[in-house]
């Protein structure tokens with residue numbers, strides 16, 4: 001049987017680790033050619049080699065998506081080299097936790113720059129190509145999957161600015177979803193709970209100490225990749241708008 005995403009092209013931001021790397025693999029396994037964007041080129045090259053070793057097609061894009069020119073170039077290079085863009089997985093993100101009072105402003109700037117502006121730059125550059133893909137592509141539908149978080153549903157003491165960015169991703173996604181319905185560009189929101197990735201490791205040591213033990217059971221990056229793959233392989237008339245996924249034992 002023909003792989004469901006054969007003939008399509010997907011761009012995954014933050015593909016050098018965690019959920020992004022697992023998602024790129026999952027989409028390649030389903031037949032998509034994948035463009036891999038992140039800053040750590042060595043990690044992307046290793047992943048691309050794995051995907052090619054399985055018979056897939058992978059393009060490495062060393063890119064800092066907080067820079068608008070680089071975000072746009074990542075999209076344009078995907079289209080130039082792989083021929084089109086059917087699927088954007090807006091995944092790159094950073095989570096810097098801790099009290100608001102006394103927090104380093106640079107941490108807030110990093111989160112807003114990446115989780116909000118980086119996502120918007122990629123969305124802006126990708127939209128014309130997604131619209132074209134939906135009009136003339138093999139599946140007659142295109143997908144933008146924006147990765148939010150449980151923290152995009154509920155703010156908690158200690159995650160103020162991270163939650164702010166993820167609530168923003170949710171609001172933008174819902175508005176764009178409504179705008180794009182008749183054009184067959186599906187805009188989906190994925191809200192993972194605790195997942196074993198590098199995400200928490202970027203926190204200051206005192207924050208790491210404070211949050212140690214806060215996250216109990218964790219999902220694997222592949223669990224979220226599986227959900228994303230489900231979303232983008234639905235038939236044309238089915239749009240999974242939102243998916244909230246927690247480890248079974250996670251209460252809040």
Ligand SMILES: NC(=O)c1ccc[n+]([C@@H]2O[C@H](COP(=O)([O-])OP(=O)(O)OC[C@H]3O[C@@H](n4cnc5c(N)ncnc54)[C@H](OP(=O)(O)O)[C@@H]3O)[C@@H](O)[C@H]2O)c1
Pocket residue numbers: 013014015016017018019020037038039040041043063064065066091092093094095114147148149150191192193194195196197198199200221
């Ligand atoms: N893990 C969780 O528990 C969890 C829960 C809810 C939501 N999420 C969300 O899931 C998404 C993926 O996170 P993850 O858990 O997989 O964490 P991760 O392993 O830390 O992955 C983050 C990815 O973002 C990339 N990135 C960071 N800064 C970038 C930049 N300026 N330009 C381009 N790429 C950049 C990183 O690559 P480079 O460093 O190589 O650039 C990396 O590939 C994030 O949006 C996160 O908020 C995660």
